[in-house]
Amino acid sequence: MADQTNNGARLAIGVAALPFLATVSVLMVIAAGGANASSTSSICGGGGTAQTIGNVQLDAEQLGNARTIVSVAAGRHLPSFAAVVAVATSYTEIKLRNQLTQTDHDSEGLFQQRISIYTKQVADDPVKATNAFLDRLLTVPNWQHNTIGVDAQTVQISKYPDRYQPTAPLARQIVGQFWPAAAAAAGPAPSGIPAAGAGGTATATPAIGSDPAICAGGGGAIPVGGGTVAGEIVGPTGHNVSGTTTIPAGFVISGSAKGHLAVRYALAQLGKPYLFAAAGPNAFDCSGLTMAAWAAAGVALPHLAAGQASSGTAGSTNLSQAVGGDLVMIPGSDGTAANPGHVGMVAGYVDKPDGRHLYLIQAPMAGVPVELTEATEWSGQITGVRRIG
Known part of the structure:
Protein backbone atom coordinates (compact mmCIF):
# COMPACT_ATOMS: atom_id res chain seq x y z
CA MET A 1 0.00 0.00 0.00
CA ALA A 2 1.42 3.26 -1.12
CA ASP A 3 0.99 5.58 1.76
CA GLN A 4 1.43 3.34 4.75
CA THR A 5 4.53 3.27 6.87
CA ASN A 6 7.30 0.77 6.26
CA ASN A 7 6.13 -1.54 9.04
CA GLY A 8 4.04 -3.50 6.55
CA ALA A 9 0.53 -2.50 7.69
CA ARG A 10 -2.01 -4.34 5.57
CA LEU A 11 -5.15 -3.47 3.61
CA ALA A 12 -8.38 -4.37 5.32
CA ILE A 13 -10.19 -7.42 3.92
CA GLY A 14 -13.20 -6.74 1.66
CA VAL A 15 -16.86 -5.94 2.09
CA ALA A 16 -17.90 -9.29 3.51
CA ALA A 17 -15.87 -8.55 6.67
CA LEU A 18 -14.09 -11.87 6.35
CA PRO A 19 -11.53 -12.71 9.03
CA PHE A 20 -8.24 -11.02 8.24
CA LEU A 21 -5.62 -13.34 6.82
CA ALA A 22 -2.89 -12.97 9.34
CA THR A 23 0.29 -13.33 7.37
CA GLY A 45 6.98 -9.89 -20.15
CA GLY A 46 9.71 -7.30 -20.29
CA GLY A 47 12.54 -7.22 -22.77
CA GLY A 48 15.22 -9.76 -22.11
CA THR A 49 12.77 -12.48 -21.06
CA ALA A 50 12.14 -15.25 -23.58
CA GLN A 51 8.52 -15.59 -24.55
CA THR A 52 6.16 -16.46 -27.38
CA ILE A 53 4.54 -13.52 -29.15
CA GLY A 54 1.85 -14.55 -31.57
CA ASN A 55 3.17 -17.90 -32.72
CA VAL A 56 6.82 -16.84 -32.67
CA GLN A 57 9.21 -17.88 -29.92
CA LEU A 58 11.66 -15.06 -29.16
CA ASP A 59 14.66 -15.42 -26.89
CA ALA A 60 16.21 -12.94 -24.48
CA GLU A 61 18.61 -11.50 -27.06
CA GLN A 62 15.86 -10.87 -29.59
CA LEU A 63 13.54 -9.19 -27.10
CA GLY A 64 16.38 -7.12 -25.66
CA ASN A 65 17.23 -5.85 -29.14
CA ALA A 66 13.58 -5.12 -29.82
CA ARG A 67 13.35 -3.08 -26.64
CA THR A 68 16.45 -1.11 -27.70
CA ILE A 69 14.85 -0.25 -31.03
CA VAL A 70 11.63 0.87 -29.35
CA SER A 71 13.48 2.92 -26.73
CA VAL A 72 15.50 4.76 -29.38
CA ALA A 73 12.39 5.61 -31.40
CA ALA A 74 10.50 6.76 -28.31
CA GLY A 75 13.51 8.77 -27.14
CA ARG A 76 13.39 10.69 -30.41
CA HIS A 77 9.69 11.39 -29.82
CA LEU A 78 8.68 9.62 -32.98
CA PRO A 79 5.27 7.98 -33.32
CA SER A 80 5.09 4.30 -32.48
CA PHE A 81 4.73 3.48 -36.18
CA ALA A 82 8.42 4.32 -36.66
CA ALA A 83 9.35 1.68 -34.11
CA VAL A 84 7.06 -0.85 -35.82
CA VAL A 85 8.79 -0.27 -39.17
CA ALA A 86 12.21 -0.62 -37.54
CA VAL A 87 11.34 -3.80 -35.62
CA ALA A 88 9.76 -5.37 -38.71
CA THR A 89 12.87 -4.56 -40.71
CA SER A 90 15.29 -5.99 -38.18
CA TYR A 91 13.23 -9.14 -37.73
CA THR A 92 13.04 -9.63 -41.50
CA GLU A 93 16.74 -9.01 -42.05
CA ILE A 94 18.30 -10.95 -39.18
CA LYS A 95 15.56 -12.07 -36.73
CA LEU A 96 16.37 -9.22 -34.30
CA ARG A 97 19.95 -10.37 -33.76
CA ASN A 98 23.02 -8.16 -33.78
CA GLN A 99 25.17 -10.22 -36.13
CA LEU A 100 28.72 -8.92 -36.31
CA THR A 101 29.96 -11.16 -39.11
CA GLN A 102 29.28 -10.55 -42.78
CA THR A 103 27.08 -13.03 -44.63
CA ASP A 104 25.70 -10.85 -47.43
CA HIS A 105 28.20 -8.54 -49.11
CA ASP A 106 29.45 -6.32 -46.26
CA SER A 107 26.19 -6.23 -44.26
CA GLU A 108 26.34 -6.43 -40.47
CA GLY A 109 24.42 -5.68 -37.31
CA LEU A 110 20.83 -5.42 -36.22
CA PHE A 111 19.61 -4.09 -39.58
CA GLN A 112 22.22 -5.74 -41.80
CA GLN A 113 23.51 -2.33 -42.81
CA ARG A 114 26.38 -2.23 -45.29
CA ILE A 115 29.51 -1.04 -43.54
CA SER A 116 30.75 0.54 -46.77
CA ILE A 117 27.81 2.94 -46.41
CA TYR A 118 27.06 3.12 -42.66
CA THR A 119 30.52 2.19 -41.28
CA LYS A 120 31.18 -0.78 -39.01
CA GLN A 121 31.06 1.42 -35.91
CA VAL A 122 27.43 2.31 -36.68
CA ALA A 123 26.19 -1.00 -38.08
CA ASP A 124 27.48 -3.06 -35.13
CA ASP A 125 26.10 -0.78 -32.39
CA PRO A 126 22.33 -1.40 -31.89
CA VAL A 127 21.62 2.16 -30.74
CA LYS A 128 23.64 3.80 -33.52
CA ALA A 129 22.25 1.38 -36.08
CA THR A 130 18.68 2.15 -35.01
CA ASN A 131 19.29 5.89 -35.20
CA ALA A 132 20.80 5.47 -38.65
CA PHE A 133 17.78 3.48 -39.80
CA LEU A 134 15.37 6.08 -38.40
CA ASP A 135 17.34 8.94 -39.98
CA ARG A 136 16.75 7.35 -43.38
CA LEU A 137 13.15 6.45 -42.65
CA LEU A 138 12.35 10.10 -41.93
CA THR A 139 13.50 11.06 -45.43
CA VAL A 140 11.01 8.70 -47.09
CA PRO A 141 8.14 10.78 -48.54
CA ASN A 142 4.86 10.20 -46.67
CA TRP A 143 6.49 7.51 -44.55
CA GLN A 144 3.77 7.63 -41.90
CA HIS A 145 1.14 6.82 -44.52
CA ASN A 146 2.99 4.10 -46.43
CA THR A 147 2.76 0.41 -45.67
CA ILE A 148 5.48 -0.98 -43.44
CA GLY A 149 6.82 -2.97 -46.37
CA VAL A 150 7.18 0.10 -48.58
CA ASP A 151 8.99 2.09 -45.88
CA ALA A 152 11.33 -0.78 -45.01
CA GLN A 153 12.19 -1.48 -48.64
CA THR A 154 12.80 2.21 -49.38
CA VAL A 155 15.35 2.37 -46.58
CA GLN A 156 16.97 -1.03 -47.11
CA ILE A 157 16.88 -1.28 -50.93
CA SER A 158 16.64 -5.06 -50.80
CA LYS A 159 16.57 -7.52 -53.69
CA TYR A 160 13.53 -9.03 -51.97
CA PRO A 161 11.09 -6.17 -51.32
CA ASP A 162 8.14 -8.42 -50.48
CA ARG A 163 9.79 -9.89 -47.36
CA TYR A 164 9.01 -7.03 -44.99
CA GLN A 165 5.24 -6.65 -44.95
CA PRO A 166 4.47 -10.18 -43.67
CA THR A 167 6.38 -9.41 -40.45
CA ALA A 168 4.26 -6.31 -39.70
CA PRO A 169 1.74 -8.04 -37.36
CA LEU A 170 4.51 -9.50 -35.22
CA ALA A 171 6.30 -6.14 -35.11
CA ARG A 172 3.14 -4.40 -33.93
CA GLN A 173 2.73 -6.84 -31.06
CA ILE A 174 6.38 -6.52 -30.04
CA VAL A 175 6.31 -2.73 -30.11
CA GLY A 176 3.03 -2.73 -28.23
CA GLN A 177 4.69 -4.41 -25.26
CA PHE A 178 7.51 -1.94 -24.91
CA TRP A 179 6.08 1.34 -26.20
CA PRO A 180 4.19 2.65 -23.12
CA ALA A 181 7.17 2.36 -20.77
CA ALA A 182 9.60 3.65 -23.41
CA ALA A 183 7.44 6.66 -24.23
CA ALA A 184 6.96 7.45 -20.54
CA ALA A 185 10.71 7.23 -19.94
CA ALA A 186 11.31 9.59 -22.87
CA GLY A 187 9.08 12.22 -21.30
CA PRO A 188 7.37 15.05 -23.17
CA ALA A 189 8.90 16.23 -26.44
CA PRO A 190 10.93 19.44 -26.29
CA SER A 191 9.11 22.45 -27.70
CA GLY A 192 9.92 23.45 -31.25
CA ILE A 193 10.32 19.95 -32.69
CA PRO A 194 8.52 19.87 -36.07
CA ALA A 195 5.81 17.40 -36.99
CA ALA A 196 6.93 14.15 -38.55
CA GLY A 197 7.61 14.11 -42.24
CA ALA A 198 10.49 14.14 -44.64
CA GLY A 199 13.48 15.07 -42.54
CA GLY A 200 11.43 15.75 -39.41
CA THR A 201 10.38 14.09 -36.18
CA ALA A 202 7.03 13.82 -34.49
CA THR A 203 5.66 14.96 -31.18
CA ALA A 204 1.92 14.53 -31.62
CA THR A 205 0.19 11.98 -29.41
CA PRO A 206 -1.23 9.27 -31.66
CA ALA A 207 -5.00 9.15 -32.01
CA ILE A 208 -6.70 6.81 -29.58
CA GLY A 209 -6.47 3.29 -30.88
CA SER A 210 -3.97 4.13 -33.64
CA ASP A 211 -0.88 2.92 -31.84
CA PRO A 212 -0.21 -0.78 -31.24
CA ALA A 213 -1.84 -2.46 -28.27
Missing part, protein backbone atom coordinates in the same frame (compact mmCIF):
# COMPACT_ATOMS: atom_id res chain seq x y z
CA VAL A 24 1.80 -11.77 4.28
CA SER A 25 2.66 -15.22 2.98
CA VAL A 26 -1.02 -16.18 2.82
CA LEU A 27 -1.83 -12.94 1.05
CA MET A 28 0.87 -13.63 -1.49
CA VAL A 29 -0.50 -17.10 -2.20
CA ILE A 30 -3.92 -15.64 -2.92
CA ALA A 31 -2.59 -12.77 -5.02
CA ALA A 32 -0.02 -14.75 -6.94
CA GLY A 33 -1.66 -18.12 -7.29
CA GLY A 34 -5.38 -17.77 -6.81
CA ALA A 35 -5.80 -15.56 -9.88
CA ASN A 36 -3.22 -17.20 -12.12
CA ALA A 37 -0.79 -14.39 -11.39
CA SER A 38 2.92 -14.54 -12.02
CA SER A 39 5.79 -12.18 -11.31
CA THR A 40 6.27 -11.75 -15.06
CA SER A 41 3.43 -12.26 -17.51
CA SER A 42 4.16 -14.92 -20.10
CA ILE A 43 2.34 -12.72 -22.57
CA CYS A 44 3.52 -9.29 -21.57
CA ILE A 214 0.22 -3.39 -25.26
CA CYS A 215 -0.70 -6.93 -24.76
CA ALA A 216 -2.64 -9.89 -26.04
CA GLY A 217 -4.40 -11.53 -23.14
CA GLY A 218 -5.70 -14.37 -25.27
CA GLY A 219 -4.02 -13.31 -28.50
CA GLY A 220 -4.62 -10.16 -30.53
CA ALA A 221 -4.83 -6.49 -29.61
CA ILE A 222 -6.51 -4.75 -26.69
CA PRO A 223 -9.47 -2.84 -28.16
CA VAL A 224 -10.38 0.64 -27.02
CA GLY A 225 -13.95 1.28 -25.93
CA GLY A 226 -14.02 5.04 -26.42
CA GLY A 227 -16.36 6.65 -23.91
CA THR A 228 -18.04 3.40 -22.81
CA VAL A 229 -18.69 3.39 -19.06
CA ALA A 230 -18.58 0.40 -16.78
CA GLY A 231 -22.34 0.05 -16.27
CA GLU A 232 -23.46 -2.77 -14.00
CA ILE A 233 -20.46 -4.85 -12.97
CA VAL A 234 -20.20 -8.32 -11.46
CA GLY A 235 -17.41 -10.30 -9.87
CA PRO A 236 -15.98 -11.78 -6.69
CA THR A 237 -15.77 -10.05 -3.32
CA GLY A 238 -13.88 -10.67 -0.17
CA HIS A 239 -10.21 -9.87 -0.70
CA ASN A 240 -8.95 -6.58 -2.09
CA VAL A 241 -5.41 -7.73 -2.87
CA SER A 242 -6.44 -10.78 -4.90
CA GLY A 243 -5.27 -10.25 -8.47
CA THR A 244 -3.32 -11.22 -11.55
CA THR A 245 -0.34 -9.85 -13.45
CA THR A 246 -1.68 -11.16 -16.77
CA ILE A 247 -4.13 -9.07 -18.80
CA PRO A 248 -7.19 -11.26 -19.42
CA ALA A 249 -8.50 -12.10 -22.87
CA GLY A 250 -11.18 -9.73 -24.13
CA PHE A 251 -9.82 -6.79 -22.12
CA VAL A 252 -11.21 -3.40 -23.22
CA ILE A 253 -9.89 0.04 -22.24
CA SER A 254 -12.56 2.75 -22.18
CA GLY A 255 -12.44 6.47 -21.60
CA SER A 256 -10.58 9.46 -22.96
CA ALA A 257 -7.39 9.52 -25.03
CA LYS A 258 -5.42 10.68 -21.98
CA GLY A 259 -7.00 8.04 -19.79
CA HIS A 260 -6.07 5.45 -22.37
CA LEU A 261 -2.43 6.55 -22.26
CA ALA A 262 -2.40 6.45 -18.45
CA VAL A 263 -3.83 2.92 -18.43
CA ARG A 264 -1.38 1.71 -21.06
CA TYR A 265 1.52 2.96 -18.96
CA ALA A 266 0.16 1.28 -15.85
CA LEU A 267 -0.42 -2.03 -17.64
CA ALA A 268 3.19 -2.01 -18.78
CA GLN A 269 4.20 -2.11 -15.09
CA LEU A 270 2.32 -5.34 -14.24
CA GLY A 271 4.47 -7.70 -12.20
CA LYS A 272 6.86 -5.02 -10.93
CA PRO A 273 7.45 -5.03 -7.17
CA TYR A 274 5.85 -2.83 -4.54
CA LEU A 275 8.26 -0.45 -2.83
CA PHE A 276 7.19 2.19 -0.33
CA ALA A 277 7.55 5.75 -1.74
CA ALA A 278 8.65 4.48 -5.19
CA ALA A 279 7.28 5.91 -8.43
CA GLY A 280 9.15 3.77 -10.97
CA PRO A 281 10.65 2.79 -13.18
CA ASN A 282 11.48 -0.50 -11.44
CA ALA A 283 9.07 -0.45 -8.47
CA PHE A 284 6.02 1.46 -7.27
CA ASP A 285 3.82 2.17 -4.32
CA CYS A 286 0.11 2.76 -4.91
CA SER A 287 0.08 6.52 -5.45
CA GLY A 288 3.46 6.33 -7.17
CA LEU A 289 1.93 4.05 -9.81
CA THR A 290 -1.06 6.29 -10.46
CA MET A 291 1.11 9.40 -10.42
CA ALA A 292 3.54 7.92 -12.97
CA ALA A 293 0.70 6.63 -15.15
CA TRP A 294 -0.95 10.02 -15.40
CA ALA A 295 2.41 11.72 -15.85
CA ALA A 296 2.79 9.57 -18.99
CA ALA A 297 -0.44 11.17 -20.20
CA GLY A 298 0.81 14.67 -19.38
CA VAL A 299 -1.10 15.20 -16.11
CA ALA A 300 0.69 15.94 -12.81
CA LEU A 301 -0.60 14.35 -9.60
CA PRO A 302 0.78 14.48 -6.05
CA HIS A 303 2.57 11.40 -4.69
CA LEU A 304 0.08 10.70 -1.94
CA ALA A 305 -3.25 8.88 -2.03
CA ALA A 306 -4.89 11.49 0.20
CA GLY A 307 -3.63 14.23 -2.10
CA GLN A 308 -4.92 12.47 -5.20
CA ALA A 309 -8.34 12.20 -3.52
CA SER A 310 -8.92 15.87 -4.32
CA SER A 311 -7.51 15.79 -7.86
CA GLY A 312 -9.77 15.99 -10.91
CA THR A 313 -13.54 15.75 -10.48
CA ALA A 314 -15.68 13.44 -8.37
CA GLY A 315 -17.20 10.28 -9.82
CA SER A 316 -19.71 7.69 -8.66
CA THR A 317 -18.40 5.41 -5.92
CA ASN A 318 -20.43 2.47 -7.24
CA LEU A 319 -18.20 2.58 -10.38
CA SER A 320 -21.19 2.35 -12.72
CA GLN A 321 -19.86 5.37 -14.62
CA ALA A 322 -16.17 4.50 -14.30
CA VAL A 323 -13.82 4.64 -17.29
CA GLY A 324 -10.15 3.89 -17.80
CA GLY A 325 -7.86 6.13 -15.78
CA ASP A 326 -10.33 6.98 -13.00
CA LEU A 327 -8.72 6.89 -9.56
CA VAL A 328 -10.43 4.81 -6.86
CA MET A 329 -9.75 5.42 -3.16
CA ILE A 330 -10.24 3.24 -0.09
CA PRO A 331 -9.14 3.93 3.50
CA GLY A 332 -6.74 0.98 3.64
CA SER A 333 -5.30 0.00 6.99
CA ASP A 334 -4.03 3.39 8.08
CA GLY A 335 -6.38 5.84 6.36
CA THR A 336 -9.89 7.19 6.70
CA ALA A 337 -12.72 8.12 4.36
CA ALA A 338 -11.50 11.72 4.45
CA ASN A 339 -7.82 10.75 4.26
CA PRO A 340 -7.65 7.57 2.16
CA GLY A 341 -4.52 5.47 2.55
CA HIS A 342 -4.77 3.52 -0.70
CA VAL A 343 -5.51 4.28 -4.36
CA GLY A 344 -5.94 2.19 -7.48
CA MET A 345 -6.88 3.06 -11.05
CA VAL A 346 -9.65 1.78 -13.31
CA ALA A 347 -7.93 -0.14 -16.09
CA GLY A 348 -10.62 -1.79 -18.23
CA TYR A 349 -13.30 -4.40 -18.40
CA VAL A 350 -14.02 -7.86 -19.78
CA ASP A 351 -17.49 -9.03 -20.79
CA LYS A 352 -18.08 -12.62 -19.66
CA PRO A 353 -21.18 -14.84 -19.74
CA ASP A 354 -22.18 -13.69 -16.26
CA GLY A 355 -21.78 -9.98 -17.01
CA ARG A 356 -19.18 -7.20 -17.14
CA HIS A 357 -16.07 -7.56 -14.96
CA LEU A 358 -14.27 -4.29 -14.22
CA TYR A 359 -10.57 -4.33 -13.30
CA LEU A 360 -8.49 -1.95 -11.20
CA ILE A 361 -4.71 -1.80 -11.45
CA GLN A 362 -2.88 -1.30 -8.17
CA ALA A 363 0.43 -1.59 -6.34
CA PRO A 364 -1.05 -3.30 -3.28
CA MET A 365 1.57 -3.85 -0.58
CA ALA A 366 5.03 -5.19 0.19
CA GLY A 367 5.42 -8.67 -1.26
CA VAL A 368 2.62 -8.32 -3.81
CA PRO A 369 3.49 -6.95 -7.28
CA VAL A 370 1.59 -4.48 -9.44
CA GLU A 371 -1.55 -6.35 -10.41
CA LEU A 372 -5.05 -6.23 -11.84
CA THR A 373 -7.79 -6.72 -9.24
CA GLU A 374 -11.50 -7.06 -9.93
CA ALA A 375 -13.23 -3.87 -8.83
CA THR A 376 -15.89 -5.84 -6.96
CA GLU A 377 -13.19 -6.91 -4.51
CA TRP A 378 -13.26 -3.30 -3.26
CA SER A 379 -17.07 -3.18 -2.88
CA GLY A 380 -18.20 -1.46 0.31
CA GLN A 381 -14.82 0.18 0.89
CA ILE A 382 -14.66 2.84 -1.84
CA THR A 383 -14.69 6.35 -0.39
CA GLY A 384 -13.91 8.34 -3.51
CA VAL A 385 -13.56 8.16 -7.29
CA ARG A 386 -11.78 10.90 -9.23
CA ARG A 387 -11.98 11.53 -12.98
CA ILE A 388 -8.59 12.98 -13.91
CA GLY A 389 -8.71 13.54 -17.67
